[in-house]
Amino acid sequence: MKLSILLVGSILTSAIAGNAYAQTCGAQPSCSDLGYSYTGSTSDCVGPALKCPFNTSYFNCTKKADALAKLQADIVTAVMPDYSKAQSRNCGSTYTATANGYLIGYEDYWDNWSGCKMTNYNIKINNINVRLGTNIHGDYVSTWFYPIKKGHTYSVPCTTCRDGNYGIYYYSFVPLS
Secondary structure, eight states, rough: OOOHHHHHHHHHEEEEEHHHHHHHOOOOOOOTTTTEEEEEOTEEEEEEEEEEESSEEEEEEHHHHHHHHHHHHHHHHHBOOGGGGGGOTTTTTTEEOOOSEEEEEEEEOOOOTSSSEOOOOEETTTTTOOOOOOEEESSSEEEEEEEOOTOEEEEOOOOOOOOOOOEEEEEEEEEEE
16 A cells, blocks of 8 residues: 555656646747847837846837827828718808818809909808908919818808809818728
């Protein structure tokens, strides 16, 4: 009986020792295998650098240049209109923006040299004229572009002058992508 207890104890001791050997003497992963790919200065990191536990000259962090590139890409995406979703608008009607976006417009006006002058030509956002000049006189072509927030109201009169003078007007709301 003592022999069998001794034999079982010996087998268990060998198993435990073998397991400990595998835990302490096996090949450990490299710092790069664990994602610690940078060396040198951590001064170009955003926030603290995470150092490799096996070799502290290797670290991982978010680089300032990478963060800036991501931020610039996000900003461009955030302000880029989706022109495929442009919604044509009727002159003189008031609309409420269903999303952040832009009002874009085109005007081609002729007064036939008769001296006709259109006044109070406004582009209104939240009932405030955002057009710098409100008078139109002479032959001209104009395009314009105004940012607008979701929930704001907007309208463009697209009026014509009396005495046969006229213009071509087109405007639309373009939501952000």
